[in-house]
Amino acid sequence: MKDVNGLDIPTFDDVIAAQDRIRPYIHRTPILTSSFLNEMAGCEMFFKCENFQKAGAFKVRGATNAVFGLSDEMAARGVATHSSGNHALSLSYAAGRRGIPCHVVMPRAAPQAKKDAVRGYGGIITECEPSTTSREEVFARVEAETGADFVHPYNDPRVIAGQGTCSLEFMEQMEEHGAPVEMMVAPIGGGGMISGTCLTLSHIAPKVQIIAAEPEQADDAARSFRAGHIIADDAPVTVADGLKVPLKERTWHFVSNHVTDILTASEQEIIDAMRLTWARMKIVMEPSCAVPLAVILRNRDVFAGKRVGVVVTGGNVDLDKLPWMQG
Amino acid sequence: MKDVNGLDIPTFDDVIAAQDRIRPYIHRTPILTSSFLNEMAGCEMFFKCENFQKAGAFKVRGATNAVFGLSDEMAARGVATHSSGNHALSLSYAAGRRGIPCHVVMPRAAPQAKKDAVRGYGGIITECEPSTTSREEVFARVEAETGADFVHPYNDPRVIAGQGTCSLEFMEQMEEHGAPVEMMVAPIGGGGMISGTCLTLSHIAPKVQIIAAEPEQADDAARSFRAGHIIADDAPVTVADGLKVPLKERTWHFVSNHVTDILTASEQEIIDAMRLTWARMKIVMEPSCAVPLAVILRNRDVFAGKRVGVVVTGGNVDLDKLPWMQG
Structure with a gap:
């Protein structure tokens, strides 16, 4: 770095x-x-x-690198992201392989198939309203409550x-x-x-x-x-x-x-x-x-x-x- | 053998x-x-x-083996088969790679997409009626006229x-x-x-x-x-x-x-x-x-x-x- x-x-x-x-x-x-x-x-x-x-x-590469680079102490609190796409699946997969929680904030109205896929990889979904304000509020709450490490999809x-x-x-x-x-x-x-x-x-x-x-x-x-x-x-x-x-x-x-x-x-x-x-x-x-x-x-x-x-x-x-x- | x-x-x-x-x-x-x-x-x-x-x-394996195993003299007369499926595509592909003709007898009513695919690989189609009798008759004629070597799809x-x-x-x-x-x-x-x-x-x-x-x-x-x-x-x-x-x-x-x-x-x-x-x-x-x-x-x-x-x-x-x- x-x-x-x-x-x-x-x-x-x-x-x-x-x-x-x-x-x-x-x-x-x-x-x-x-x-x-x-x-x-x-x-x-x-x-x-x-x-x-x-x-x-490919997103599983970055997500897995983030998850397995965490100290044991950090990892125990899990990871979190807001995404309804491949990053959410990938982060859930990686967290599952390490045996730690993965919190995903997704709009309530996201397609059921996407929710099912995230849950299929072991992700824990918290729903938000379909606005940036709501997503940020809900995400901040999840982060505060769990201490999970935020893994941005790309930045x-x-x-x-x-x-x-x-x-x-x-x-x-x-x-x-x-x-x-x-x-x-x-x-x-x-x-x-x-x-x-x-x-x-x-x-x-x-x-x-x-x-x-x-x-x-x-x-x-x-x-x-x-x-x-x-x-x-x-x-x-x-x-x-x-x-x-x-x-x-x-x-x-x-x-x-x-x-x-x-x-x-x-x-x-x-x-x-x-x-x-x-x-x-x-x-x-x-x-x-x-x-x-x-x-x-x-x-x-x-x-x-x-x-x-x-x-x-x-x-x-x-x-x-x-x-x-x-x- | x-x-x-x-x-x-x-x-x-x-x-x-x-x-x-x-x-x-x-x-x-x-x-x-x-x-x-x-x-x-x-x-x-x-x-x-x-x-x-x-x-x-996979059919291209057998078809290519048949085509490239022919003597130059045999090969010059081409190959022939009756099939509307992958064997016809594969034989046409292999014949094309050797630069020899491939005759395919297909029912007149076969889907246009299948005919196009065979032609796309360079196969020459002769149409027959949708009966075994017609197919065998037409095929025998093609074989007799061209001297092409018959490559059965599997036997x-x-x-x-x-x-x-x-x-x-x-x-x-x-x-x-x-x-x-x-x-x-x-x-x-x-x-x-x-x-x-x-x-x-x-x-x-x-x-x-x-x-x-x-x-x-x-x-x-x-x-x-x-x-x-x-x-x-x-x-x-x-x-x-x-x-x-x-x-x-x-x-x-x-x-x-x-x-x-x-x-x-x-x-x-x-x-x-x-x-x-x-x-x-x-x-x-x-x-x-x-x-x-x-x-x-x-x-x-x-x-x-x-x-x-x-x-x-x-x-x-x-x-x-x-x-x-x-x-």
Whole structure:
């Protein structure tokens, strides 16, 4: 950890420590390739399949690093977060593996399936009203009553260091695939995965270009990148529901210092790319994970002839409601 | 190859030769595990993901072995088959890699998507009427006119030897997973995959029990197994549409000599297992591939506490028509 203008920013040593710490609890996910998609895109893509990860998403890396980095005394009081997505599942999973409580504050109106999933991993849900005020009030009460350690979904140095293990593992695995990659593409929402990618690659492979992929309809990171400061949108609407949250100061540190570019794709392009991946690669991935492929297909010139790593971030999707079946 | 009562039966040497021959053209597919499904089933399962295979199914192993085993002179005349399923795709793929024609006889009424898929891999379709007589007539004509080599979907020693490379590769990969498996489960239709599995395992791991998994509604192999001779059903109806075809003499040789048991599952159990795998393992698999898991969940006592290999045979499925969304 280092101090950058008063912020605790993780270093590559933290990524190495995280890799050792979380190894017993996570999958070493495979890299898949598709010559059909390569031909279509005009580049050679290597998909790091974190949709096969424990709890169904890369987020388990950061959550597990946070949970297993706690002292026994701290751990005994548990961990807490507010999220209704993959971070809540991941933190519940990690806490369960350590045998400590995980408190999750979720809106009363969140889908039953999401509540069931969190409870399925052992998370303890406290409901709030669907406003930021209520969420913050309820969360503060849970924190005060339990003494649980708050693990933010992305603006937490332990989480960013944990996400950094993904590209570390990827680069190790690429040794079996001939030459290394020249570019790495990952979706960007709050920026946890991209920050971990920046942290690792800027250290071990600084020439690799890092491209963040974002829905056109939730392009706050792209606009922030061009403006030179964080722009946060209020409730953007996109099928890529994992990517609606804004950058925060720690992820902005990495995005502003290490990302090569942020490219966007339309809703239809995202849905088409999602369906294409299901059909040709036979993997179940979330809409958010399809954004990198959508961006690559839209910007063929940027990626032409390159070896490109693609992070498939998660596979938690409602199988009864697939986006190409709606409307 | 050896002669058994006048039949050309492949030997383990043919599997080794096949592995070398097809290596440049196929994927070394990963093994995935799911602690959730293990807990549910009460055994430890290792899923060999042939749904990620080239052309989307294990069938490319046998087809590629047949195509690349041809002399240049034979190859120049091409290959031919009658199938509207994964074998047609696989043979078209393999022929395309060798740069030779692949003739596929298909019913005029076959779904457009299947025709498009075969053509997408370079297959040349000749249409027939939806009767066995018409199919045989048309096929004989195509064979006579082209001199193409007939590659049967499963009752062909080259195909069986090719499918045998799947468990060979699986057993090699299991060295990274601690102990080897004690049981191996694969779906059974015509018996090509099961025969290849028997061929390989009876040679390198004869103690491994081989369980064939079949839909209750297309249980001709199970009934054949108990009767001691081939029973062929006429047009069984099951969601597992890859498993409707009957055993033939070469696959019966392996099934009758090496299979430990054939277990069945109901249509609903197959659909439930399919959905469960999509939801928890994040992989797109065909209904046929879900039959092994369905059988394991139905017969927990048979598999209790065991290490079990499961062949996920293919992932070619209509994404607009998922069985849990119908009726």
